[in-house]
Amino acid sequence: MKILTLYYSATGNTEKIADVITKKLRELGADAERKDITPYNTRQNEIDLSPYDAVIFGFPVYSWRAPREAREWLYTLDGRNMKCSMFFTYGGFIIHPAHYSTQQILEKQGFTVVSSAEFLARHTFNLGGWKAMEDRPNGSDCEVAEEYAERTYRRFTGEDNGILQDLEKTEYTEEFLDEIEKFRFKILTQLPTREGAECSLCGICEESCPSGAMDAETGEADPEKCTACLACVSKCPEDALKINDMKGSWEYKLNIENISVDEMNKKKSRIYL
Ligand SMILES: Cc1cc2nc3c(=O)[nH]c(=O)nc-3n(C[C@H](O)[C@H](O)[C@H](O)COP(=O)(O)O)c2cc1C
Ligand code: SF4
Ligand code: SF4
Structure with a gap:
């Protein structure tokens, strides 16, 4: 099974989790690749998803949602009923609307979302003097990332036929x-x-x-x-x-x-x- 992890990571947290997930997927026998879509130029040409069986999207949370440019880019994709999953890194404050809002976009674009996950990570604004989640993601966060990769892989292969159910609708428009x-x-x-x-x-x-x-x-x-x-x-x-x-x-x-x-x-x- 060919799986592509597409991630956006300005300061490296989301990339770190994407690496853990990719490594675990390979251990499980998947043909797993990852691609950084952070720099502006990487999102200017259409990404061909047809060689892949499933996709994982990884984003940081910016003001309760995936970053604006990432959301705009998601609207350019054609999901063709493909299974996908999403994960987020965040600095310990509000995250919930990010899951729901991203799920809505992915479903609109024709993807079937099978799972999601959130990982604590050093807040970007620590670069300006904040002190949020200074030592994260740590070993426990990476263990959750491995478990997420395993559970998601089972859903991608069909060994587990479930799709994402756990999310509550956000009350925010x-x-x-x-x-x-x-x-x-x-x-x-x-x-x-x-x-x-x-x-x-x-x-x-x-x-x-x-x-x-x-x-x-x-x-x-x-x-x-x-x-x-x-x-x-x-x-x-x-x-x-x-x-x-x-x-x-x-x-x-x-x-x-x-x-x-x-x-x-x-x-x-x-x-x-
Ligand atoms: C503009 C901006 C807005 C953010 N908003 C939130 C937020 O709403 N909730 C939160 O917990 N963290 C927030 N963060 C922290 C990031 O989600 C967190 O540090 C993330 O892991 C950064 O990922 P990266 O290193 O892959 O870029 C924000 C960071 C930035 C730069
Ligand atoms: S902080 Fe502003 S200028 Fe710097 S990389 Fe991010 S978007 Fe670009
Ligand atoms: S500020 Fe200057 S040294 Fe720093 S990244 Fe930009 S061009 Fe390079």
Whole structure:
């Protein structure tokens, strides 16, 4: 059975889980491949899914859903009744709408969604001073990823005939979630900036930017396109790009989410069947 894992990962968490899943699928006997669809250019040409028997989609959660560019890209795919699964990495805050909203898109595109999973992972905004899920994904999260790969494989092969049932419908509309997405820039993040730091003009920030927002020459991000994914900040080999200091918003975030660091750290990765 040929399985393709397509993943979007700006700072490496989702890629790490995709690696664990791919390795496990191979151990189980699958012909498993993985493809990174994070850089803008990788999503400009149609991806031919016809050589594959099943697909797994892996995304980080951005403002309660899969990233905007990833959602837009999903609408370009033709599922042809193919079985698929999805998984998410998230920084310990709200995740549930991501499962439901992505399932809706995949089903609309003709896929049959057989399972889903969520994995705790270092929050991207730790790059600006937050302290969420600093040591995740850890060994236990990776064990859940292996179990997810195994359960999903059984559904792909038909040994288990089930499809995804566990998800509750989210009470949030897509319009409300669009507003949540805009809120991030109003209150938490500013645009990444080089602010005169030394730069070798290697171009990595521009190549790795998922939304085509970064201009390596100027070191400026287009405010209309930038999603604050921080791929450019985390991948710059000169450590030249920075995000604003977000230490001040960390306590604020814990307060509005009404959660403590201890409570967050107790959260566990989980599988939905
Ligand atoms: C713009 C943005 C929005 C985010 N929104 C959420 C969120 O709503 N809930 C959450 O728990 N984590 C959120 N995160 C944290 C990421 O989901 C988490 O760090 C993820 O593992 C990043 O994956 P990556 O390393 O593969 O890019 C957000 C991160 C970014 C950059
Ligand atoms: S990745 Fe860093 S060093 Fe390379 S062009 Fe961008 S800012 Fe300059
Ligand atoms: S410019 Fe914005 S969207 Fe592009 S990589 Fe940097 S943070 Fe992400």
